[in-house]
Amino acid sequence: MTSFYLSKPYEPPQAPQNLPLNKPWALFGGISPDRFMKQYWQKKPLLVRGAIPAFRLATQNGECLDSPVSADTLIKLASEDGVESRLIKSNPWSFDAGPFSKKSLLELNNKNWTLLVQGMESHHSAAAKVLSWFRFIPDARLDDLMISIAGIGGGVGAHFDSYDVFLIQMSGRRQWQISAQKDLSLNPKLPLKILRNFKSEHEWVLEPGDMLYLPPHIAHDGVALDAGCQTWSVGFRSPSFKELLQEGLWRLAESLESIPELEQKFSDPLQKATAHAEQLPEELIEQIRLKLRDLKLDQIDRFLPGITAYLSEPKQQALFDGPIKPLSPSLFTKHLGSTKLLPSPQTRILSLGKEVFCNGENMSQGQSKGIARAWQTLSAKKVLLDRKLQNSPQSSLYQAYLAGWLIFEGSK
Numbered sequence: 001m002t003s004f005y006l007s008k009p010y011e012p013p014q015a016p017q018n019l020p021l022n023k024p025w026a027l028f029g030g031i032s033p034d035r036f037m038k039q040y041w042q043k044k045p046l047l048v049r050g051a052i053p054a055f056r057l058a059t060q061n062g063e064c065l066d067s068p069v070s071a072d073t074l075i076k077l078a079s080e081d082g083v084e085s086r087l088i089k090s091n092p093w094s095f096d097a098g099p100f101s102k103k104s105l106l107e108l109n110n111k112n113w114t115l116l117v118q119g120m121e122s123h124h125s126a127a128a129k130v131l132s133w134f135r136f137i138p139d140a141r142l143d144d145l146m147i148s149i150a151g152i153g154g155g156v157g158a159h160f161d162s163y164d165v166f167l168i169q170m171s172g173r174r175q176w177q178i179s180a181q182k183d184l185s186l187n188p189k190l191p192l193k194i195l196r197n198f199k200s201e202h203e204w205v206l207e208p209g210d211m212l213y214l215p216p217h218i219a220h221d222g223v224a225l226d227a228g229c230q231t232w233s234v235g236f237r238s239p240s241f242k243e244l245l246q247e248g249l250w251r252l253a254e255s256l257e258s259i260p261e262l263e264q265k266f267s268d269p270l271q272k273a274t275a276h277a278e279q280l281p282e283e284l285i286e287q288i289r290l291k292l293r294d295l296k297l298d299q300i301d302r303f304l305p306g307i308t309a310y311l312s313e314p315k316q317q318a319l320f321d322g323p324i325k326p327l328s329p330s331l332f333t334k335h336l337g338s339t340k341l342l343p344s345p346q347t348r349i350l351s352l353g354k355e356v357f358c359n360g361e362n363m364s365q366g367q368s369k370g371i372a373r374a375w376q377t378l379s380a381k382k383v384l385l386d387r388k389l390q391n392s393p394q395s396s397l398y399q400a401y402l403a404g405w406l407i408f409e410g411s412k
Protein backbone atom coordinates (compact mmCIF):
# COMPACT_ATOMS: atom_id res chain seq x y z
CA MET A 1 0.00 0.00 0.00
CA THR A 2 1.33 3.41 -0.83
CA SER A 3 0.37 6.21 1.49
CA PHE A 4 0.33 9.87 0.71
CA TYR A 5 1.98 12.07 3.25
CA LEU A 6 1.83 15.82 3.38
CA SER A 7 4.97 16.93 5.07
CA LYS A 8 4.78 19.71 7.66
CA PRO A 9 7.68 21.33 9.49
CA TYR A 10 7.90 20.19 13.11
CA GLU A 11 7.56 23.11 15.52
CA PRO A 12 9.68 22.38 18.57
CA PRO A 13 8.32 23.81 21.83
CA GLN A 14 10.40 26.06 24.07
CA ALA A 15 11.16 24.25 27.33
CA PRO A 16 9.45 25.68 30.42
CA GLN A 17 11.53 27.93 32.71
CA ASN A 18 11.44 25.41 35.54
CA LEU A 19 12.28 22.04 34.10
CA PRO A 20 10.71 19.06 35.93
CA LEU A 21 13.99 17.34 36.74
CA ASN A 22 12.55 14.33 38.54
CA LYS A 23 9.62 13.60 36.20
CA PRO A 24 9.79 11.11 33.30
CA TRP A 25 10.58 12.74 29.94
CA ALA A 26 9.73 11.26 26.54
CA LEU A 27 13.01 12.77 25.33
CA PHE A 28 14.84 10.20 27.46
CA GLY A 29 12.47 7.31 26.82
CA GLY A 30 10.47 7.86 30.02
CA ILE A 31 13.26 8.51 32.49
CA SER A 32 13.82 11.80 34.28
CA PRO A 33 16.78 14.17 33.70
CA ASP A 34 17.87 13.25 37.27
CA ARG A 35 18.04 9.59 36.28
CA PHE A 36 19.56 10.30 32.89
CA MET A 37 22.41 12.20 34.56
CA LYS A 38 22.94 9.46 37.15
CA GLN A 39 22.87 6.50 34.81
CA TYR A 40 23.96 7.66 31.36
CA TRP A 41 25.65 11.08 31.31
CA GLN A 42 29.38 10.58 30.65
CA LYS A 43 28.86 6.86 31.25
CA LYS A 44 27.04 4.97 28.50
CA PRO A 45 25.06 5.47 25.28
CA LEU A 46 21.27 5.72 25.29
CA LEU A 47 19.07 5.08 22.27
CA VAL A 48 15.60 6.61 22.52
CA ARG A 49 12.94 5.64 20.01
CA GLY A 50 10.29 8.33 19.65
CA ALA A 51 12.24 10.86 21.76
CA ILE A 52 10.12 13.50 20.02
CA PRO A 53 6.68 11.84 20.13
CA ALA A 54 5.18 14.40 17.69
CA PHE A 55 6.82 12.59 14.76
CA ARG A 56 5.16 9.25 15.58
CA LEU A 57 1.82 10.89 16.36
CA ALA A 58 1.87 12.66 13.01
CA THR A 59 2.53 9.38 11.19
CA GLN A 60 -0.40 7.78 13.05
CA ASN A 61 -2.59 10.64 11.81
CA GLY A 62 -1.49 10.10 8.22
CA GLU A 63 0.73 13.17 8.30
CA CYS A 64 4.45 13.46 7.95
CA LEU A 65 6.58 15.84 9.99
CA ASP A 66 9.83 17.13 8.62
CA SER A 67 12.70 19.18 9.98
CA PRO A 68 11.80 22.79 10.83
CA VAL A 69 14.92 23.90 8.94
CA SER A 70 14.79 23.40 5.18
CA ALA A 71 17.65 22.21 3.00
CA ASP A 72 17.57 25.61 1.25
CA THR A 73 18.02 27.43 4.56
CA LEU A 74 21.01 25.25 5.46
CA ILE A 75 22.60 25.75 2.04
CA LYS A 76 22.06 29.50 2.26
CA LEU A 77 23.61 29.61 5.74
CA ALA A 78 26.62 27.62 4.51
CA SER A 79 27.23 30.35 1.92
CA GLU A 80 27.48 33.08 4.55
CA ASP A 81 30.60 34.48 6.21
CA GLY A 82 30.35 34.15 9.96
CA VAL A 83 28.61 30.77 9.76
CA GLU A 84 30.85 27.80 10.46
CA SER A 85 30.20 25.07 7.89
CA ARG A 86 31.98 22.05 6.44
CA LEU A 87 31.36 19.86 3.42
CA ILE A 88 32.48 16.26 3.65
CA LYS A 89 32.37 13.75 0.85
CA SER A 90 32.90 10.04 1.30
CA ASN A 91 34.09 7.63 -1.33
CA PRO A 92 36.74 9.06 -1.75
CA TRP A 93 36.98 11.14 1.42
CA SER A 94 37.35 14.89 1.01
CA PHE A 95 36.88 17.84 3.34
CA ASP A 96 36.23 21.56 2.70
CA ALA A 97 35.47 24.41 5.06
CA GLY A 98 32.79 27.00 4.21
CA PRO A 99 31.59 29.52 3.24
CA PHE A 100 30.56 27.79 0.01
CA SER A 101 29.17 29.31 -3.14
CA LYS A 102 25.65 27.94 -3.60
CA LYS A 103 26.75 26.34 -6.85
CA SER A 104 29.50 24.33 -5.18
CA LEU A 105 26.96 22.66 -2.91
CA LEU A 106 25.53 19.43 -4.13
CA GLU A 107 22.03 18.50 -5.17
CA LEU A 108 20.11 16.59 -2.50
CA ASN A 109 19.86 13.62 -4.86
CA ASN A 110 23.62 13.27 -5.26
CA LYS A 111 25.26 10.63 -3.13
CA ASN A 112 27.94 10.49 -0.44
CA TRP A 113 28.05 14.07 0.81
CA THR A 114 27.31 15.78 4.12
CA LEU A 115 27.06 19.47 4.86
CA LEU A 116 27.58 20.38 8.53
CA VAL A 117 26.44 23.75 9.87
CA GLN A 118 27.55 24.68 13.41
CA GLY A 119 26.01 27.12 15.89
CA MET A 120 22.50 26.67 14.47
CA GLU A 121 20.93 28.00 17.69
CA SER A 122 22.13 31.45 16.58
CA HIS A 123 20.63 31.17 13.13
CA HIS A 124 17.25 29.53 13.59
CA SER A 125 14.74 29.84 16.42
CA ALA A 126 13.73 26.16 16.12
CA ALA A 127 17.31 25.12 16.91
CA ALA A 128 17.40 27.53 19.88
CA LYS A 129 14.18 25.95 21.16
CA VAL A 130 15.57 22.42 20.89
CA LEU A 131 18.62 23.57 22.82
CA SER A 132 16.34 24.86 25.60
CA TRP A 133 15.28 21.25 26.31
CA PHE A 134 18.79 20.53 27.57
CA ARG A 135 19.01 23.33 30.15
CA PHE A 136 19.27 20.82 32.97
CA ILE A 137 22.94 20.53 31.99
CA PRO A 138 25.09 23.52 33.07
CA ASP A 139 25.34 26.27 30.43
CA ALA A 140 29.12 26.24 30.88
CA ARG A 141 29.20 22.74 29.34
CA LEU A 142 27.15 23.61 26.28
CA ASP A 143 28.89 24.00 22.95
CA ASP A 144 26.25 24.31 20.25
CA LEU A 145 23.68 22.70 18.02
CA MET A 146 25.04 21.45 14.72
CA ILE A 147 22.84 20.32 11.85
CA SER A 148 24.07 17.87 9.26
CA ILE A 149 22.25 17.41 5.98
CA ALA A 150 23.31 14.62 3.67
CA GLY A 151 22.69 12.77 0.44
CA ILE A 152 22.31 9.00 0.53
CA GLY A 153 25.55 7.40 1.76
CA GLY A 154 26.71 10.69 3.32
CA GLY A 155 28.51 10.67 6.66
CA VAL A 156 31.63 11.94 8.35
CA GLY A 157 33.16 8.47 8.74
CA ALA A 158 33.81 6.35 11.82
CA HIS A 159 35.24 8.64 14.49
CA PHE A 160 35.05 9.58 18.15
CA ASP A 161 34.37 12.92 19.81
CA SER A 162 35.64 14.28 23.08
CA TYR A 163 32.15 15.73 23.47
CA ASP A 164 28.92 14.44 24.92
CA VAL A 165 26.44 14.54 22.08
CA PHE A 166 22.71 14.07 21.64
CA LEU A 167 22.07 13.03 18.02
CA ILE A 168 18.47 13.83 17.12
CA GLN A 169 17.15 12.49 13.83
CA MET A 170 15.03 15.23 12.24
CA SER A 171 14.58 14.17 8.62
CA GLY A 172 15.08 10.93 6.72
CA ARG A 173 16.80 7.92 8.25
CA ARG A 174 20.38 7.46 9.37
CA GLN A 175 22.10 4.22 10.20
CA TRP A 176 24.29 4.46 13.29
CA GLN A 177 26.96 2.00 14.28
CA ILE A 178 28.73 2.48 17.60
CA SER A 179 31.51 0.83 19.55
CA ALA A 180 33.13 1.21 22.96
CA GLN A 181 36.43 -0.02 21.45
CA LYS A 182 39.69 0.94 23.14
CA ASP A 183 41.61 1.35 19.89
CA LEU A 184 40.93 4.95 18.91
CA SER A 185 43.90 5.30 16.55
CA LEU A 186 43.23 7.32 13.40
CA ASN A 187 43.92 6.53 9.78
CA PRO A 188 46.88 8.84 8.97
CA LYS A 189 46.24 8.71 5.22
CA LEU A 190 42.88 10.48 5.32
CA PRO A 191 42.15 14.22 5.38
CA LEU A 192 39.63 13.69 8.21
CA LYS A 193 39.83 12.15 11.65
CA ILE A 194 38.64 8.68 10.77
CA LEU A 195 39.34 5.60 12.89
CA ARG A 196 41.85 3.12 11.53
CA ASN A 197 40.01 0.04 12.82
CA PHE A 198 36.34 0.61 13.53
CA LYS A 199 34.56 -2.50 14.81
CA SER A 200 30.85 -1.88 15.22
CA GLU A 201 29.27 -3.38 18.36
CA HIS A 202 25.70 -2.04 17.98
CA GLU A 203 23.78 -0.89 14.98
CA TRP A 204 20.47 0.97 14.68
CA VAL A 205 18.53 2.83 12.01
CA LEU A 206 17.23 6.09 13.47
CA GLU A 207 13.95 7.44 12.16
CA PRO A 208 12.80 11.06 12.48
CA GLY A 209 12.08 11.77 16.16
CA ASP A 210 14.57 9.18 17.48
CA MET A 211 17.62 10.21 19.49
CA LEU A 212 20.96 8.67 20.36
CA TYR A 213 23.05 9.99 23.28
CA LEU A 214 26.77 9.26 23.14
CA PRO A 215 29.27 10.03 25.91
CA PRO A 216 32.80 11.09 24.90
CA HIS A 217 35.11 8.56 23.24
CA ILE A 218 32.43 6.18 21.99
CA ALA A 219 33.37 5.38 18.39
CA HIS A 220 30.50 6.01 15.99
CA ASP A 221 29.64 6.07 12.32
CA GLY A 222 26.40 7.49 10.92
CA VAL A 223 25.43 6.97 7.30
CA ALA A 224 22.45 8.70 5.66
CA LEU A 225 19.91 6.31 4.20
CA ASP A 226 17.68 8.96 2.62
CA ALA A 227 18.35 12.05 0.53
CA GLY A 228 18.14 15.19 2.70
CA CYS A 229 18.77 13.20 5.90
CA GLN A 230 19.11 15.66 8.79
CA THR A 231 20.71 14.94 12.14
CA TRP A 232 20.75 17.60 14.85
CA SER A 233 23.68 17.25 17.24
CA VAL A 234 23.49 18.98 20.59
CA GLY A 235 27.12 19.00 21.69
CA PHE A 236 28.61 19.57 25.14
CA ARG A 237 32.22 20.71 25.36
CA SER A 238 34.65 19.91 28.13
CA PRO A 239 37.72 22.11 28.33
CA SER A 240 41.05 20.62 29.40
CA PHE A 241 42.46 21.53 32.79
CA LYS A 242 45.36 23.12 30.92
CA GLU A 243 42.95 25.43 29.12
CA LEU A 244 41.00 26.25 32.28
CA LEU A 245 44.07 26.98 34.39
CA GLN A 246 45.92 28.90 31.69
CA GLU A 247 42.87 31.05 30.95
CA GLY A 248 42.16 31.55 34.66
CA LEU A 249 45.80 32.39 35.41
CA TRP A 250 46.33 34.96 32.70
CA ARG A 251 43.15 36.78 33.61
CA LEU A 252 44.22 36.72 37.24
CA ALA A 253 47.62 38.13 36.19
CA GLU A 254 45.82 40.91 34.27
CA SER A 255 43.67 41.75 37.30
CA LEU A 256 46.86 42.58 39.26
CA GLU A 257 47.13 45.73 37.13
CA SER A 258 44.43 47.29 39.27
CA ILE A 259 46.36 46.84 42.56
CA PRO A 260 48.62 49.94 42.82
CA GLU A 261 50.47 48.67 45.90
CA LEU A 262 52.05 45.98 43.74
CA GLU A 263 54.13 48.72 42.06
CA GLN A 264 56.06 48.90 45.32
CA LYS A 265 59.61 47.53 44.92
CA PHE A 266 60.91 44.57 46.82
CA SER A 267 63.36 45.64 49.54
CA ASP A 268 65.56 43.52 51.75
CA PRO A 269 67.01 45.42 54.69
CA LEU A 270 67.07 42.13 56.59
CA GLN A 271 69.19 40.31 53.99
CA LYS A 272 72.22 38.69 55.65
CA ALA A 273 75.62 38.19 54.11
CA THR A 274 75.40 34.91 52.17
CA ALA A 275 77.87 32.23 51.16
CA HIS A 276 75.38 31.12 48.42
CA ALA A 277 75.05 34.20 46.29
CA GLU A 278 73.82 32.07 43.34
CA GLN A 279 70.60 31.07 45.15
CA LEU A 280 67.30 32.93 44.92
CA PRO A 281 67.25 34.79 48.26
CA GLU A 282 65.14 33.32 51.08
CA GLU A 283 64.07 36.86 51.89
CA LEU A 284 62.50 37.25 48.41
CA ILE A 285 60.76 33.87 48.63
CA GLU A 286 59.30 34.73 52.04
CA GLN A 287 57.99 38.12 50.92
CA ILE A 288 56.34 36.60 47.83
CA ARG A 289 54.75 33.93 50.02
CA LEU A 290 53.27 36.68 52.23
CA LYS A 291 52.03 38.68 49.23
CA LEU A 292 50.30 35.64 47.73
CA ARG A 293 48.64 34.99 51.08
CA ASP A 294 47.59 38.64 51.64
CA LEU A 295 46.13 38.94 48.14
CA LYS A 296 44.55 35.49 48.54
CA LEU A 297 46.26 34.48 45.31
CA ASP A 298 46.77 31.04 46.79
CA GLN A 299 43.00 30.47 46.91
CA ILE A 300 40.76 29.01 44.20
CA ASP A 301 38.20 31.83 44.55
CA ARG A 302 40.69 34.19 42.92
CA PHE A 303 40.88 31.98 39.80
CA LEU A 304 37.19 31.32 39.31
CA PRO A 305 36.14 34.75 37.96
CA GLY A 306 38.73 34.44 35.17
CA ILE A 307 37.65 30.91 34.38
CA THR A 308 33.96 31.93 34.31
CA ALA A 309 34.78 34.92 32.11
CA TYR A 310 36.63 32.60 29.73
CA LEU A 311 33.80 30.08 29.55
CA SER A 312 31.34 32.90 28.85
CA GLU A 313 33.21 33.98 25.73
CA PRO A 314 31.12 33.74 22.57
CA LYS A 315 32.12 31.55 19.65
CA GLN A 316 34.90 32.94 17.48
CA GLN A 317 32.51 33.49 14.57
CA ALA A 318 30.03 35.49 16.67
CA LEU A 319 29.21 38.90 15.24
CA PHE A 320 27.13 41.38 17.20
CA ASP A 321 25.27 44.24 15.56
CA GLY A 322 24.06 46.96 17.86
CA PRO A 323 20.55 48.34 17.30
CA ILE A 324 20.27 50.52 14.15
CA LYS A 325 18.34 53.19 16.06
CA PRO A 326 19.29 52.68 19.70
CA LEU A 327 16.85 53.76 22.38
CA SER A 328 18.02 56.52 24.70
CA PRO A 329 18.81 55.34 28.25
CA SER A 330 15.43 56.56 29.54
CA LEU A 331 13.45 55.00 26.68
CA PHE A 332 15.43 51.79 27.18
CA THR A 333 14.32 51.71 30.84
CA LYS A 334 10.72 52.38 29.84
CA HIS A 335 10.77 49.72 27.15
CA LEU A 336 12.12 47.21 29.67
CA GLY A 337 8.85 47.53 31.54
CA SER A 338 6.82 46.17 28.64
CA THR A 339 9.10 44.24 26.29
CA LYS A 340 11.30 41.24 27.06
CA LEU A 341 15.05 41.81 26.89
CA LEU A 342 16.84 38.68 25.69
CA PRO A 343 20.45 37.67 25.14
CA SER A 344 21.27 37.82 21.43
CA PRO A 345 21.41 34.21 20.15
CA GLN A 346 25.24 34.37 20.03
CA THR A 347 25.61 35.78 23.54
CA ARG A 348 26.82 33.55 26.35
CA ILE A 349 25.96 34.40 29.95
CA LEU A 350 27.29 32.50 32.97
CA SER A 351 27.09 33.07 36.71
CA LEU A 352 29.57 32.57 39.49
CA GLY A 353 27.43 32.95 42.60
CA LYS A 354 25.98 36.44 42.25
CA GLU A 355 28.57 37.64 39.75
CA VAL A 356 27.45 37.50 36.13
CA PHE A 357 29.74 37.22 33.11
CA CYS A 358 28.59 37.94 29.61
CA ASN A 359 30.64 37.39 26.47
CA GLY A 360 33.87 37.25 28.46
CA GLU A 361 33.23 40.28 30.70
CA ASN A 362 32.17 40.73 34.30
CA MET A 363 28.85 42.57 34.08
CA SER A 364 28.08 42.91 37.80
CA GLN A 365 31.37 44.48 38.88
CA GLY A 366 30.94 48.11 39.97
CA GLN A 367 27.21 48.09 39.13
CA SER A 368 24.23 49.11 41.26
CA LYS A 369 22.35 46.37 43.12
CA GLY A 370 19.43 46.70 40.68
CA ILE A 371 21.60 46.22 37.60
CA ALA A 372 23.44 43.30 39.22
CA ARG A 373 20.07 41.68 40.02
CA ALA A 374 18.87 42.27 36.44
CA TRP A 375 21.93 40.39 35.18
CA GLN A 376 21.30 37.55 37.62
CA THR A 377 17.79 37.20 36.19
CA LEU A 378 19.10 37.32 32.63
CA SER A 379 21.67 34.66 33.43
CA ALA A 380 19.21 32.32 35.15
CA LYS A 381 16.09 32.84 33.02
CA LYS A 382 17.66 34.13 29.79
CA VAL A 383 14.98 36.83 29.75
CA LEU A 384 14.38 40.10 31.61
CA LEU A 385 11.24 42.16 32.06
CA ASP A 386 11.55 44.79 34.76
CA ARG A 387 9.20 47.68 35.45
CA LYS A 388 11.22 49.26 38.22
CA LEU A 389 14.82 49.09 37.08
CA GLN A 390 16.97 52.08 38.00
CA ASN A 391 19.11 52.36 34.91
CA SER A 392 21.88 54.77 33.93
CA PRO A 393 23.61 55.49 30.58
CA GLN A 394 26.75 53.84 31.98
CA SER A 395 25.07 50.70 33.29
CA SER A 396 26.51 47.48 31.92
CA LEU A 397 22.97 46.44 30.95
CA TYR A 398 22.45 49.47 28.70
CA GLN A 399 25.98 49.14 27.30
CA ALA A 400 25.34 45.45 26.48
CA TYR A 401 22.15 46.52 24.68
CA LEU A 402 24.11 49.11 22.65
CA ALA A 403 26.68 46.45 21.76
CA GLY A 404 23.97 44.09 20.46
CA TRP A 405 24.66 41.52 23.20
CA LEU A 406 21.11 41.97 24.49
CA ILE A 407 18.12 42.56 22.24
CA PHE A 408 14.46 43.35 22.75
CA GLU A 409 12.09 40.57 21.72
CA GLY A 410 10.84 41.06 18.19
CA SER A 411 13.46 43.66 17.31
CA LYS A 412 15.44 41.40 14.92
Ligand code: SIN
Binds near residue numbers: 148155161
Ligand atom coordinates in the same frame (compact mmCIF):
# COMPACT_ATOMS: atom_id res chain seq x y z
C1 SIN B 1 26.60 13.80 11.52
O1 SIN B 1 25.58 14.38 11.88
O2 SIN B 1 26.71 13.33 10.37
C2 SIN B 1 27.76 13.58 12.42
C3 SIN B 1 27.50 13.88 13.83
C4 SIN B 1 28.52 13.18 14.71
O3 SIN B 1 28.97 12.12 14.42
O4 SIN B 1 28.89 13.68 15.79
Ligand code: CO
Binds near residue numbers: 159160220
Ligand atom coordinates in the same frame (compact mmCIF):
# COMPACT_ATOMS: atom_id res chain seq x y z
CO1 CO C 1 30.58 12.47 16.17
